[in-house]
Amino acid sequence: MLVAHTLSSKNILLIIGGSIAAYKALDLIRRLRERGARVRVILTKAAQAFVTPLAISVLTGEHVFTNLFSCSDAQDINHIRLAREVDMIVIAPCSSTRLAKMACGFGTDFAGTVLLATRAPVLAAPAMNPAMWNHPATQRNIAQLTKDGIFFTGPENGEMAECGEAGEGRMSEPLSIVAAVESLFVQLKGFLADKHILVTSGPTHEPLDPVRYFANRSSGKQGHAIATVLARSGAHVTLVSGPVALADPTGVNTIHVETAQQMRAAVLAALPADAAIFVAAVADWRPVAIASKKIKKQPNFGQISLNMIANPDILSEIAHSKRRPQLVIGFAAETFDVLEHAKAKLFRKGADWIIVNDVSRRPDGSGIMGGDQNKVTVMSCDNNVESWPQMDKTTIAEKLVQRITDFFKDKSGEQM
Secondary structure, X not given: OOOOOOOOOOEEEEEEOOOHHHHXXXXXXXXXXXXXXXXXXXXXXXXXXXXXXXXXXXXXOOOEEOOOOOHHHHHHOOHHHHHHHOOEEEEEEEOHHHHHHHHHOOOOOXXXXXXXXXXXXXXXXXXXXXXXXXXXXXXXXXXXXXXXXXXXXXXXXXXXXXXXXXXXXXXXXXHHHHHHHHXXXXXXXXXXXXXXXXXXXXXXXXXXOOOOEEOOOOOOHHHHHHHHHHHHOOOEEXXXXXXXXXXXXXXXXXXEOOOHHHHHHHHHHHOOOOEEEEOOEOOOEEEXXXXXXXXXXXXXXXXXXXXXXEOOOHHHHHHOOOOOOOEEEEEEEEOOOHHHHHHHHHHHHOOOEEEEEEXXXXXXXXXXXXXXXXXXXXXXXXXXXXXXXXXXXXXXXXXXXXXXXXXXXXXXXXXX
């Protein structure tokens, strides 16, 4: 039977975890190679109790990686290079232990370091006893990893080979995993695959002296979530981030800045772009002069005066630029007359959409800058107003990215 080369030129790294289901990985390798993929394998220490490096090497025609500190492995290729060379990482079987290590960011073995270093999409095929799968800790880890952008296929209902129990926890069959790999490549290519999207995130810090700065209360969580979902949707994403306590999103070109002037320069350097999403809470003002030494508090001196100057209005500048992206989206944080101020900002800045949220402290806990939940209203220049219910910032990012996708689909239809 001839098999179409649906994965031709794809470079797939298979991590085989410690489970009796590891024997299925041998067939999975064969199925992936039939479809044209190059398959390299990391065989964890626990997996070697079920399958041998020799068997894997014969099937792949490649060196098998087994030890983070192996001299032979290090001479062949290091974990950073391996993480960056692949188009996708598949973990099959993926044990409960591996899920826990991934959720906590442990890089204690070769597989863990590669997973931390990669920018490629990761597809996990869990395999474990039904009680382990349904345990709250495992489900908590799954929720965290899904939020982090890990994709899953399975597990399925069936009889467990190692214990005779039946239920949800059986690893998906090799052909099902192959189908998930093919589907994920199609999904990631997506409608935004040829789009360059610029995102700003976080606050800016405007120095007053060597130890103090003027800033807004932004965590960067929303901007980073949007950049993450855009990358997962196939877009080429440039993220210009102010100072935040967040990891750089996987698959995103992240540029770190501190001040509004630095953010403006990075944004201009990142153009041209198909869309620009200005999520950053840029400080509106900066000191006219920065003190070279710490400003000391003087005895009996209860007040201090600061001379401030307006920072560049990056959103307005880009929206009115000759290099204006096709879609310009701004964010607004307001504490009163929220919709009125947002509408005025929308037209004053020249944006296509404004995403506004009320950052006054509300009883439901939404709106607090730095929180994980938000409640926003989307306003567009054609006077459309759409209020979204309270949801976590990742879900807001997913809804916004879908709206962006629909925008470009409509534009594509107009051009046909």
